Amino acid sequence: MNAEHQAVTVIGLGSMGSALAAALLDRGHPTTVWNRSPGRARPLADRGAHLATTPREALTASPLVLACVRDYEALHSVLEPASDNLAGKVLVNLTSGSPEQAQEMAGWARSHGADYLDGAIMTTPPGVGSPEMMFLYSGPPAVFEAHRPALAALGDPLHLSDDPGMASVYDAALLGLMWSTMTGWLHGTALVGAEKTPATAFTPIAIRWLTAVAGFLATYAPQVDAGRYPGDDATIDVQIAAIEHLLHAAASRGVDNALPELLKSLMERARAAGHGADSFAGVIEALRKPTDIR
Known part of the structure; x- marks a missing residue:
């Protein structure tokens, strides 16, 4: 199967994870999904996603694994028991956290034989799939380039640095810019209001x-x-x-x-x-x- 329609696994099906999986399905990627609460996966399964019953099955299903869960503690609790299935995979972590957590996660993935990209989603779930929305990535450039076509299904993929923590740094910086701008707009709106x-x-x-x-x-x-x-x-x-x-x-x-x-x-x-x-x-x-x- 060519890279344009690479098989992808999505772990975590909250609002954002579900949007990621839907965008992949929309662009023809065979998509396996797993969530701790299986009910969240059923709408995606109805659209053609394969519903994995365990994290181990989810990791085995695809060479590219996207994780988008609540936090790093949840991520470790899901992946650690199935870590022997990570060898040879590419783990793209879209879970929000600190740069230091991203760097630690990169080392953990490497210790289990997996390549690692850390990512930041610069949109809300309704924007996923739009080429106008930025997805920021950091980690090995060659790994990013190899999987750019699949990542482009989610939004415009931008590679920042080989330092896995850099996507998180940019995420924090850009959110600060957003909040400052929106608060300034709200202050002005209150003033003219x-x-x-x-x-x-x-x-x-x-x-x-x-x-x-x-x-x-x-x-x-x-x-x-x-x-x-x-x-x-x-x-x-x-x-x-x-x-x-x-x-x-x-x-x-x-x-x-x-x-x-x-x-x-x-x-x-x-x-x-x-x-x-x-x-x-x-x-x-x-x-x-x-x-x-x-």
């Missing part, structure tokens, strides 16, 4: 603004890498003055100011460290550990 502006009217303008913000990120990234922040657009000093307007407008309308107060404190720390005349990218110096070396 105090003037009876509906979120549906504010949001198209906010989205257009994010296009400009993306341009700022592209401008600042080389500055961050170089550790030099020319303040030729808007300095941190100027930004501190500007955020006072946001704080005043929100406070006057009864909107919680915890987020902008945090942003202001970071800017002030950067200014106190001598970066007041730098671009906003200089705020990273208030976020980095003092021992970080560029």
